[in-house]
Amino acid sequence: MNLLAFLLIGVLSFQNGPLLTGNKDRQQFLQVSLRASALRSRGEYEKAAAALQEAKSIAEQANLDHSQRQCLMRMALLRWDLGSMAEAEALFYEAMLAFQNAGDMRASEFCAKCVKLTRLYDEGKKDRDAKYYFRSLERFQEAIALGRDTGIPDFELKCLRQQSLTYWEMGRLDSFLACNVQGLKISSEIHHDIEKGRCLNNIGITYHRQNEFAQAAEYLENALSTIRTAGDRPSEAECLSNLGLLYRDLGNYDRALYFLDSALALDKDLADCGSISTDLENIGSVFLRRGLDSRSRQDLLAGLAALQECVSIRGRSRADASAGFTVLNNIGIIYNELGEHRESRTFFHNALRAVERRDFVPEKGQILSNIAASYLYESRFDEAIRHFRESYDIGVANSLENVVIESCFGLGKCYELTHARSAAIDFYQRSISALENVRDRLSSELLTIGFSRNKLAAYQSLIGLLTAAYQNQPSPELLEQIFGFVERAKARAFLQRIQDADIDRTEWSSFHLKERQQRLTQNIAELTERLSRQDLHEGERMLIQRELEHEEDEYLRVTLGFKEQPQEGRGRAAERICSRQDVQSRILDDRTILLEYFMGEARSYLILVAKEGMELFVLGGKAELENSLRAYLKIISERSTEDAAIRGASERIGRELLPFLGGAQYPGASSLIIIPDGVLHYLPFETLRIDHEDGPRYLIEDYTVSYGPSASSILALHSMHRNRIWKKDLLAFGGPLYDPGIAQKDDAALRQGAALRRLGNGQAFDFHPLPYSQQEVREVASLFSREKVDVLVGKAASEDAIKALPLQDYRIIHLACHGLLDENRPLRSALVLSIGSEHGNDGFLEMREIYGLLTAADLIVLSACRTARGLLEHAEGPMGIARSFFFTGARSVLASLWSINDKPAVVFMRQFYRNLLAGRTAKEALRLAKLMLLQSSWSHPYYWASFVLIGDPGAE
Known part of the structure; x- marks a missing residue:
């Protein structure tokens, strides 16, 4: 039994003993001491320290000498937990002398061991700063051994994390990760949220460095939540920065800026100049990436301004290598893109000298590629190839995927422009293989889309070269290669998501998921109501808007996280x-x-x-x-x-x-x-x-x-739930109530009004009643056997209802209502359902909420405006409402490209379903319905061409 445990047990054993009876001071001391113990066990270290100070004062006044010594030792441990190492050492030393003077040599030796441990901890940090890495590791290892010997996990926990930072400086990511995984285990067991948050953060940045983006996002998001709960503001700023950098690398620049701006605001509040300059550097890198992707001079100049402000804060001249090699490198990239190639190389070479002095291998590979790119822009191909080759060799030798991706693409471009076709094809293929190796490890649709957004250039270049070779000498093998690379470039996120949707989710519904979704929904509603206030100044409005966007993204992340297939079940995407x-x-x-x-x-x-x-x-x-x-x-x-x-x-x-x-x-x-x-x-x-x-x-x-x-x-959709037997043939849902005068009637209406302002982003929408919508739903339903159909119209066609229904029971789901399209924030696109809610829903079934539904439908019919449209993502297609229904488990979706006329839609849908029930497939039924309108007074394409069938064409 370790000494501290013995002492604490000793304290507890006095609770019912005769020595305390009638002794008011002892009883008061015991109560406060026990309160301190309880607070510490819950990880509330500041409150525990305050309680112990109170207990010590009581012990001093009552001349409880042994209790005073115990308080000193426990206060020292709490100072250790709170990171006040000098205070911890001083208190342990004071306790050591006190126990020694009292003749308690066992307790004195224990405190002496703690003093030695704190000194080893401090020396290990100093050695790391002086770059004596192996001695630093030895000191931390000795401290960890002493900590284990005491039986107090708090000692091992902090020493492990500090040891991990030495491994980080040495570039030993595997050991860095192992230390933090062990630290996370200990911190979770002892409820040390400050250390737990830091370990989660460190694990997240490790996965980011290894291009394991999905795991990085999970750990960093959990770290942020834990750190905020613990009130560790400096670590919160650091975690916000790490999330910003992660989303920058995933191409989600708006979310990256949200996190980085939040980190900057927090660091300014903390008056941390070093972190402020780092935040500006990171913000500059986001504007740089966005400027490269969108070819926006404005973004490039914004990035340059942020980077120059960073240099100014650090008190360095622009080209001073000590200003930070990443800043120098990024300024060089901007000058290169602005056509100042020689000026860019001045910054690149200064950055290169800085990383060579510190032996930073990945960074050296990236800077060499940037130097090569500057020569490529000047058509100095020999110099470009030499530098790309050097970068490529570094990437291959050190398994640096990002370096390999960029250098191989650069070499492919050089060889293409110098007409070395076979070499160009070879390097483009290498770049694509490295890229797909990273992309295949992404589980989330949003992460995959963001990562892939600016990665199509290699595919386009390779397909162009293969096509030229095919035109010169046609062969089936070359044509199959071209088809293969086109398929490898397109809709990879969509493909993974529908494969996740085809997994049996009978047990998918989770109390924890629903609880989290409800909390996020409530947060979104509250932020929406705040955003609708007329007295908001612009700064506050922008802050609320960004918080709102974060909560919407978090809702989708949480929802998709529960629906994703486990990584081991995925296999290679190729x-x-x-x-x-x-x-x-x-x-x-x-x-x-x-x-x-x-x-x-x-x-x-x-x-x-x-x-x-x-x-x-x-x-x-x-x-x-x-x-x-x-x-x-x-x-x-x-x-x-x-x-x-x-x-x-x-x-x-x-x-x-x-x-x-x-x-x-x-x-x-x-x-x-x-x-x-x-x-x-x-x-x-x-x-x-x-x-x-x-x-x-x-x-x-x-x-x-x-x-x-x-x-x-x-092909994947064609294979989904082919032999399923449904309980019902049709859910006919539509004709919601839209009452223009309801805006001031009740809380539900006020909620919907506020939500509409959020979804519309200030636009005016006229959700006029759809008089033929109920008729459409009833006529469609009348074509099926009554016992095989459920019909919800009018007030019953609500958001509450569709979320509560067992949608997996229906072969066909028909939704007739207004559609709301937001091509800037696609997750806000929505189907507009009846107002009036008992569960906090606002009547807008948004895309992020559709992702959370479960269906197994052969066909979903969206008789609503512009449901086939959405923000166009490169290679993925429209990010709209139709897409989201595939991820619920649908095999095919009938959706519209533009606003449809209410009355012709009724005629069209009636004919479509008649054809379907006559044994036609969905594609055949659709063609015949269109031909019927084409041969009528509604022959203009406006009336019949809007509806398109997406997905498995064989759906029935």
């Missing part, structure tokens, strides 16, 4: 990418053709896959196609446009995008599966007119048409 053979044998039949588009800056590509063949077509570049489509997309979505204007444009675009049609190559084809890219996601291909022996005809007149994010995702 193994889930389908091949040409997979498409031909498992998706296509003799009448179906798959068309996959891939848009590049200079050229775009169309890959046609038929049952027995495959073709490649080269199209115009991204800007050319966007210019060609811009006016057309507008006129087909406006009913005032004359048909003649539509026909001419649709024939021209048909020739551009469907160059294979009009000939005799595929005479038996009657069905198209289209994999769009970029702005093509907004084009209903059915409206394109193609040559026919009787003259040009709309594509819909000869072909069924469906859409998907990638061929691999089509």
